[in-house]
Amino acid sequence: MTQKMIAQVPRHGLKLTQAADVKQPSIHLAADAVIVGSGAGGAIAAYELAAKGKTVVVLEAGPYVPSEKFTEMLAIAMGTLYQDHGGQSNTEGDISILQGACVGGSTVVNAALCFRTPDYYLQQWAQEFGLTNLTPEVMAPYFDKVEANLHIRQNAPHETSPGAELINAGLKKLGIPPGIAKRNIKECGLTGFCFAGCVSDRKQSMLVTYLPWAVAKGAQLFADTRVTKVLADEGNARGVEAEVVDPATGRKKADLRIDAPIVVLAAGPVQTPLLLLKSGLANSSGQVGKNFACHPTMSLTAEFDKPVDDFHGATHSLYVDKYTLPEEGGYLLLNAVQDPVEASFQVEPGTGKPYVSYMSRYRNTIRLITLIHDKNVGEVGWTDGAKAIRYTVDDADFESMKAGLKTNARVLFAAGAKRIHLPTSHALAIEGPAEIHRVIDGLRNEPSRYRYTSFHPQGTCRMGADPARTVVNPKGETHDVRRLYVVDASLLPTSIGYNPSETVYALAHYIADQINAPQA
Amino acid sequence: MSDLNRKVHEALAQIGRMTRRDFIRFGAAVTSAATLGSLGVANAALAALPEGVHVMTESEHAVFARLLAVMLPTEGSRLVPTTQVPVMQTLDAALLATMPPHLLEGLKGGVKYFDEGPIPRYGKRFTELDDAAAARFCDEWANAPEAPHRALAMGLKKLVGLAYWANPPTWVPLGYDGPVTRKWGLKSLGNAPMPK
Ligand SMILES: Cc1cc2nc3c(=O)[nH]c(=O)nc-3n(C[C@H](O)[C@H](O)[C@H](O)COP(=O)(O)OP(=O)(O)OC[C@H]3O[C@@H](n4cnc5c(N)ncnc54)[C@H](O)[C@@H]3O)c2cc1C
Numbered sequence: 235m236t237q238k239m240i241a242q243v244p245r246h247g248l249k250l251t252q253a254a255d256v257k258q259p260s261i262h263l264a265a266d267a268v269i270v271g272s273g274a275g276g277a278i279a280a281y282e283l284a285a286k287g288k289t290v291v292v293l294e295a296g297p298y299v300p301s302e303k304f305t306e307m308l309a310i311a312m313g314t315l316y317q318d319h320g321g322q323s324n325t326e327g328d329i330s331i332l333q334g335a336c337v338g339g340s341t342v343v344n345a346a347l348c349f350r351t352p353d354y355y356l357q358q359w360a361q362e363f364g365l366t367n368l369t370p371e372v373m374a375p376y377f378d379k380v381e382a383n384l385h386i387r388q389n390a391p392h393e394t395s396p397g398a399e400l401i402n403a404g405l406k407k408l409g410i411p412p413g414i415a416k417r418n419i420k421e422c423g424l425t426g427f428c429f430a431g432c433v434s435d436r437k438q439s440m441l442v443t444y445l446p447w448a449v450a451k452g453a454q455l456f457a458d459t460r461v462t463k464v465l466a467d468e469g470n471a472r473g474v475e476a477e478v479v480d481p482a483t484g485r486k487k488a489d490l491r492i493d494a495p496i497v498v499l500a501a502g503p504v505q506t507p508l509l510l511l512k513s514g515l516a517n518s519s520g521q522v523g524k525n526f527a528c529h530p531t532m533s534l535t536a537e538f539d540k541p542v543d544d545f546h547g548a549t550h551s552l553y554v555d556k557y558t559l560p561e562e563g564g565y566l567l568l569n570a571v572q573d574p575v576e577a578s579f580q581v582e583p584g585t586g587k588p589y590v591s592y593m594s595r596y597r598n599t600i601r602l603i604t605l606i607h608d609k610n611v612g613e614v615g616w617t618d619g620a621k622a623i624r625y626t627v628d629d630a631d632f633e634s635m636k637a638g639l640k641t642n643a644r645v646l647f648a649a650g651a652k653r654i655h656l657p658t659s660h661a662l663a664i665e666g667p668a669e670i671h672r673v674i675d676g677l678r679n680e681p682s683r684y685r686y687t688s689f690h691p692q693g694t695c696r697m698g699a700d701p702a703r704t705v706v707n708p709k710g711e712t713h714d715v716r717r718l719y720v721v722d723a724s725l726l727p728t729s730i731g732y733n734p735s736e737t738v739y740a741l742a743h744y745i746a747d748q749i750n751a752p753q754a
Numbered sequence: 755m756s757d758l759n760r761k762v763h764e765a766l767a768q769i770g771r772m773t774r775r776d777f778i779r780f781g782a783a784v785t786s787a788a789t790l791g792s793l794g795v796a797n798a799a800l801a802a803l804p805e806g807v808h809v810m811t812e813s814e815h816a817v818f819a820r821l822l823a824v825m826l827p828t829e830g831s832r833l834v835p836t837t838q839v840p841v842m843q844t845l846d847a848a849l850l851a852t853m854p855p856h857l858l859e860g861l862k863g864g865v866k867y868f869d870e871g872p873i874p875r876y877g878k879r880f881t882e883l884d885d886a887a888a889a890r891f892c893d894e895w896a897n898a899p900e901a902p903h904r905a906l907a908m909g910l911k912k913l914v915g916l917a918y919w920a921n922p923p924t925w926v927p928l929g930y931d932g933p934v935t936r937k938w939g940l941k942s943l944g945n946a947p948m949p950k
Contacts, residue, residue: 243945246945328905383949421943433935447946574924574925584889586889660904680901682905683901
């Protein structure tokens with residue numbers, strides 16, 4: 235394949251091949267590198283490799299949804315932009331595990347909150363996983379670079395929401411320092427629709443940054459194209475097999491084969507291990523798919539006397555990370571706006587009149603999320619030909635959740651809440667600050683008892699120096715197969731307790747540099 | 755999973771996942787129901803199987819319709835009456851019709867199990883209970899020691915609730931105005947320029 239230089243980034247949209255464009259039943263291409271997935275890790279790798287003159291093909295299983303087609307209705311966005319139409323969960327069904335599944339991946343639907351990887355974890359990864367190459371000094375220029383490229387900036391004072399203002403007042407009263415969100419957003423429109431995709435392209439997702447840049451550097455992008463097998467022989471990566479599927483009918487339109495000496499996996503922390511397991515590759519350690527963590531979250535919903543109207547504004551405005559490191563408590567608090575569809579199932583006020591009365595007061599409610607740093611106790615794999623995410627919240631992690639919920643409730647009452655609803659299967663509310671400990675101490679770690687959401691699956695192809703304990707080496711290459719790389723959230727050896735996108739962006743840049751470096 | 759079989763359990767897990775399922779078909783369901791007019795929808799809801807309902811059986815429809823009436827008693831409130839929203843059509847077309855067959859079979863088992871749930875304590879099926887007893891039964895199962903009972907009470911109510919709230923007219927009495935970018939005239943910033 236010859237590299238086509240477009241050089242100019244179009245003002246809007248992406249040049250790519252979709253199922254509708256494919257006429258022949260099989261396609262066979264050759265390239266220097268094939269990239270599986272077009273989200274955070276894949277888009278960055280595509281641009282960095284193409285910018286160095288490599289011929290690059292990016293294959294994305296999800297559809298191309300240009301921003302003008304976004305609806306600002308979460309229920310519909312789930313159907314078009316999310317993995318399994320928003321229906322992915324653990325095997326118990328009590329943790330909704332959200333991922334984007336479209337061109338641009340989760341970056342299209344994420345809330346754009348960015349944190350550098352804390353030094354604490356870089357040091358822990360060096361000590362426990364031999365990642366002595368990822369020092370804070372080595373990583374700093376990578377963070378600088380993505381922060382510049384993705385316009386990562388602290389929210390301006392007007393980039394807030396009515397609920398965030400109340401929470402901020404509560405934090406002040408308690409003397410808890412608020413963190414002001416940094417986000418990859420330019421001139422935020424304050425619609426509050428990050429989770430449904432940004433219609434006006436202010437969120438600097440991969441859809442409007444690294445993907446058009448990669449294409450301008452000659453990368454070829456296929457949407458509706460699911461990689462089904464990674465090819466390797468004699469310990470070397472050789473390419474991939476894929477299927478182009480018509481998203482309207484679900485029928486296969488073509489088989490695709492890409493021959494490439496460099497294969498970069500960026501299908502995300504659920505699909506990357508599934509693909510490796512299916513391909514029978516890179517698993518001499520037996521660790522592929524293991525060590526799944528997901529930052530489980532629970533939201534408390536607070537009711538106020540007056541309408542707050544916390545549905546437009548910055549999706550995230552502030553956070554509390556005073557207690558985020560494991561020694562401090564292991565939890566992070568995040569505010570987020572909420573639409574009525576989501577509000578309708580977040581809590582159980584009681585069947586019938588209590589529910590009607592609660593929903594009638596939707597305007598008076600705000601939510602505050604508790605996210606925990608969790609242990610890597612889960613596993614992604616295949617069961618009877620279907621994917622299975624086996625993960626239940628660990629007992630010790632549940633205690634962190636309880637500690638987080640207590641602080642969360644204190645903040646909401648200090649903010650002026652009259653009542654706080656818990657996300658339990660049964661009706662459970664806290665009527666005043668004096669009840670916080672009694673109610674939350676009564677919670678038990680049980681299945682189908684809570685309404686959890688995970689936005690951050692991770693850890694399933696962990697990185698490290700020891701081939702017996704890890705899947706990927708410190709340069710991002712699998713221990714077993716030369717020139718087979720992983721650049722997505724599967725890499726994280728431990729959960730980091732903070733939203734991980736900037737960590738993935740920086741690691742993808744770092745690994746792209748290793749791929750581009752002269753090989754021994 | 756004491757007395758529930760594996761299929762029902764799988765279906766419950768699927769309902770858990772349905773928090774944000776494919777609602778594209780809601781659009782279609784709402785449009786087709788809207789052509790009936792709100793009175794038409796109200797009349798249809800009273801029929802054994804309203805127009806636009808193809809996947810659920812009459813007895814399943816009876817359970818879902820009873821659950822809707824019990825969980826969302828809108829009369830006397832500001833909310834849009836459930837009779838004016840194509841809840842059953844939305845549930846049928848957007849949620850049930852998109853379920854893989856083996857999970858749908860499990861869900862159907864779960865609905866039957868839920869309907870029979872009150873018999874030991876109340877001597878009646880769920881669909882035969884009066885409003886107060888039916889609401890009490892839902893709350894008892896939501897707080898039951900058996901995880902499947904909790905999952906069913908949460909899951910079935912979530913399904914019915916989603917099918918109501920996904921219809922934009924239900925947002926109006928809440929004071930929620932929905933999409934705003936076009937209304938506010940926000941211009942697209944388009945693609946970012948290539949970094950230097
Ligand atoms: C709703 C939501 C909100 C979030 N909010 C934040 C936030 O505010 N801050 C933050 O830091 N993080 C946030 N995140 C998480 C963050 O976006 C992810 O951690 C990050 O995008 C992970 O990058 P990735 O490259 O691993 O995967 P993704 O970005 O998810 O990309 C993976 C891509 O691979 C594709 N794919 C999968 N399988 C195949 C296959 N077989 N063949 C081809 N393509 C395939 C998928 O369709 C997907 O497009 C959020 C996530 C979600 C879902």
